Amino acid sequence: MEALEKSIENINWQWNIIRSAHLALIVFTFLGLAATFPTNLMVIAAFGSGWGILFGAWALLKGDWLWSRAAILVGGVMLSVAVLIQIASKTILQALPGLLLAYVLILFSAEALALTRQHHAMYSKDEKGPQAYSVMLQKSIEHMTRRTIRLASVLGGCYVITLAVLLLGDMFVTALPALSDISLYIVAVSISLAFLLILRED
Amino acid sequence: MALTSKGLAYLILAYVFIGLALIFREPALTAFVIPNAILLFFSSRNPPNTAPKLRILRRMYPPRSFGGESIDVTVRVSNDSIESIEELHLRDRIPGLLKLESGSEAVTISMRPYEETQIWYRISAPKRGTYVLGPMSFRIKDMLGFHENSGEIATLDELSVLPKLERLGPIELRARRVGPWPGSIPSRKIGPGTEFFELRNYLPGDDLIRINWKASAKSGRLIANEFEGEQVTDVLVVVDCSEGTMSRLFDFDVTELEVSLAASLCAQLIHQGNRVGLSVYSAVRTWVDPGFGKRQLLRLVKSLAVVTPGIASVPLKYAVESVIVSVVPARSVIIFISPLMGNETIDLIEDLTAKGYGVICFTPVAGSKTEDMTNSMILARRILASERKIKLIDVSKKARVIEFSPEIDVRYALRRWRPWRRA
Numbered sequence: 001m002e003a004l005e006k007s008i009e010n011i012n013w014q015w016n017i018i019r020s021a022h023l024a025l026i027v028f029t030f031l032g033l034a035a036t037f038p039t040n041l042m043v044i045a046a047f048g049s050g051w052g053i054l055f056g057a058w059a060l061l062k063g064d065w066l067w068s069r070a071a072i073l074v075g076g077v078m079l080s081v082a083v084l085i086q087i088a089s090k091t092i093l094q095a096l097p098g099l100l101l102a103y104v105l106i107l108f109s110a111e112a113l114a115l116t117r118q119h120h121a122m123y124s125k126d127e128k129g130p131q132a133y134s135v136m137l138q139k140s141i142e143h144m145t146r147r148t149i150r151l152a153s154v155l156g157g158c159y160v161i162t163l164a165v166l167l168l169g170d171m172f173v174t175a176l177p178a179l180s181d182i183s184l185y186i187v188a189v190s191i192s193l194a195f196l197l198i199l200r201e202d
Numbered sequence: 203m204a205l206t207s208k209g210l211a212y213l214i215l216a217y218v219f220i221g222l223a224l225i226f227r228e229p230a231l232t233a234f235v236i237p238n239a240i241l242l243f244f245s246s247r248n249p250p251n252t253a254p255k256l257r258i259l260r261r262m263y264p265p266r267s268f269g270g271e272s273i274d275v276t277v278r279v280s281n282d283s284i285e286s287i288e289e290l291h292l293r294d295r296i297p298g299l300l301k302l303e304s305g306s307e308a309v310t311i312s313m314r315p316y317e318e319t320q321i322w323y324r325i326s327a328p329k330r331g332t333y334v335l336g337p338m339s340f341r342i343k344d345m346l347g348f349h350e351n352s353g354e355i356a357t358l359d360e361l362s363v364l365p366k367l368e369r370l371g372p373i374e375l376r377a378r379r380v381g382p383w384p385g386s387i388p389s390r391k392i393g394p395g396t397e398f399f400e401l402r403n404y405l406p407g408d409d410l411i412r413i414n415w416k417a418s419a420k421s422g423r424l425i426a427n428e429f430e431g432e433q434v435t436d437v438l439v440v441v442d443c444s445e446g447t448m449s450r451l452f453d454f455d456v457t458e459l460e461v462s463l464a465a466s467l468c469a470q471l472i473h474q475g476n477r478v479g480l481s482v483y484s485a486v487r488t489w490v491d492p493g494f495g496k497r498q499l500l501r502l503v504k505s506l507a508v509v510t511p512g513i514a515s516v517p518l519k520y521a522v523e524s525v526i527v528s529v530v531p532a533r534s535v536i537i538f539i540s541p542l543m544g545n546e547t548i549d550l551i552e553d554l555t556a557k558g559y560g561v562i563c564f565t566p567v568a569g570s571k572t573e574d575m576t577n578s579m580i581l582a583r584r585i586l587a588s589e590r591k592i593k594l595i596d597v598s599k600k601a602r603v604i605e606f607s608p609e610i611d612v613r614y615a616l617r618r619w620r621p622w623r624r625a
Binding site for chain 2 (some may be wrong): 040083087092093096099100103104107111118121122133135136139140142143146147150151154155157158159161163165166
C-alpha cells in the first residue's frame with residue numbers, strides 16, 4: 001500500500017511537471033506574441049499577454065475548456081493585431097519569422113491545453129485506487145509526454161520548413177528578378193498541398 | 203476517412219490566411235498557410251487505424267453485491283494488432299443510475315502493438331437492481347486529431363446488486379404436506395427426527411440409545427422410542443409490491459423492506475432444505491418455479507433484485523390463483539408478504555387457506571409520523587389505518603400474521619411464533 005501511494009505521488013508529481021511545462025509554453029507564446037508588437041504599443045501587448053497567461057494558467061489548473069478557449073482567443077486576437085500593425089507599417093516581411101513563430105506557438109499551446117483538459121479528470125489528490133489505477137495514470141503520463149514531444153517536433157518542423165520556403169523564395173527572387181513576388185510560390189505550394197489533401201480524402 | 207471538425211478548422215484557417223492575403227494585397231500572409239498545409243499533409247500520411255483489433259475484458263469486484271458496498275471495475279484492454287495506436291480514447295458506458303466514486307471510466311492513451319493495459323474505476327454503492335456495464339466506446343485519432351475512427355466494442359457485463367440477506371435463524375413451519383426428503387418440518391409420521399412421537403417394542407438391530415428405560419422397567423420388556431420424522435416442504439413466497447406499497451400510510455420504504463425480507467426468508471428456507479418458489483406481484487410479474495439448492499437461491503434473489511413497485515396489470519387473485527394452484531401442491535406453505543391494503547388480498551388469503559394451503563402473512567406496520575401533513579391527510583390516514591386494522595384481524599383468523607418494520611427484529615417475531623401451538 002505504501003509503495004502504491006508512493007507510485008501515485010510520483011505520478012502526480014510528473015503530472016505537475018507536465019502542466020508546468022505547458023504553462024511555460026503558454027508564457028513563452030504570449031511573450032513571443034508581445035515581442036511582435038511595436039514598442040509604442042507594448043502596454044497593450046503586455047495587457048493582452050497578461051490575460052492570456054492568466055486564462056491559460058487557470059485552464060491548466062482547472063482542466064477547463066472554456067478558459068482554454070479564452071486563452072487561445074486572446075492569442076488569436078493578439079496575433080491578428082500584430083499582423084495588421086505590421087501590414088500597416090509595411091514591415092511584415094521583416095517581422096514574418098517572429099509572427100510565424102508566434103502562430104506556431106499558439107497552435108502548440110492550443111494542443112497542450114487540449115491535452116491537459118483530456119487528462120485532467122483522472123488526476124485528483126485525494127484519490128487512492130488499487131494498482132490498476134496507478135497503471136492507468138502511468139499510461140496517461142506516458143501518452144501526454146509522448147504527444148507533447150511529438151507535437152513539439154512536428155510544429156517545430158513546420159516552422160523550420162516555412163522559414164526554409166521563405167528563404168528559398170528570397171533566393172529565387174535574387175536569382176530571377178522576374179519572379180519578384182515570392183507569394184506566387186507560397187500560394188501555389190500551399191493551395192496545391194491543400195487540394196492534394198482534399199483530393200486524397202475524396 | 204473524413205476530416206474531423208478540428209481538421210476542417212485548420213483547413214478553413216489556411217484559406218482565411220489566403221483570403222486575407224488577397225484582401226490586403228499582402229502576399230506575405232500566405233506564409234501562414236504553410237504550417238497548416240504541412241500539418242494536414244502529415245496527418246493524411248499517418249491516418250488512424252481503420253480496423254483496430256481491440257479486446258476488452260471487464261471484471262467486477264465483488265461480482266455480486268448485496269448493496270451498501272462500492273464496486274470496483276477493472277477493464278483489461280488489449281491491442282491485438284501489429285499496428286500501434288497513436289491516440290486511443292476509451293469510454294466505458296455506465297448506466298445513469300450508477301455514480302462514479304473514484305477512478306475514471308474514460309481514458310486517453312496510446313497503445314503499442316500487442317500491448318495490454320487496464321482501466322479502473324469504482325462505482326459508489328449502487329441501489330438494488332441489475333445494471334449492464336458497457337459497451338466500451340472507442341475513438342482512434344491520428345496524432346493531430348484531424349482524422350478519427352470511432353466505434354463500440356460490444357462487451358456487456360451484468361452487475362447484480364442483490365437485496366440484503368439477513369440471518370433469520372431457523373424458521374419453524376408446520377405444513378400439512380411434506381416432501382420425501384429429510385428436512386426440518388415435523389411430518390406427523392415416524393421417521394428420523396428429534397421430537398418424541400410414540401413407543402414401540404424394541405426390535406433387534408435398533409440403536410440402544412432408542413431404548414426408553416423407564417417405559418421398559420414399567421412393562422418388563424424392552425421398549426424403544428419412535429421419533430417424528432422431519433422432512434421438507436414446498437414453500438411459495440408471494441411478494442406484493444403493487445401500488446399499496448407506495449401508500450403514505452407507511453413511514454418507510456415498504457418495497458425495499460419487503461424485498462429484503464423475502465430474500466432473507468428464501469435464503470433461510472432453502473438452507474433448511476425446502477423447495478422454494480417465488481411470485482412477485484408488481485408492475486412486472488415475476489415467477490420462479492419452486493426448486494432446491496444454492497442455484498435456486500441465486501435465481502430467487504436475482505428475481506428479487508429487479509423488483510420495482512408499480513400498478514399491477516392483472517388482478518392479484520387471478521395472478522396468484524392461476525399460477526400457484528397449478529404449480530404448488532395443495533397443503534404446502536405460502537408466505538405472503540403484502541401491505542394488505544385491498545380486500546382482494548384478504549379474499550385471496552381466505553381462498554388459499556380454504557384450499558388447504560398453510561398461509562403465513564408478513565405485513566408492514568402502519569406509520570405514525572404526521573409531519574408535513576394537513577389535518578385532512580392525518581384524518582384520512584387514521585381512517586385507512588383503522589380499515590387496515592380490521593383487515594388484519596380478519597386475516598389473522600385464517601393465517602398467521604407477522605408485522606414488520608425497520609424497528610422490529612423479524613428474527614424475534616419468528617421466535618415468538620410457535621406453529622405447533624396452534625395445531
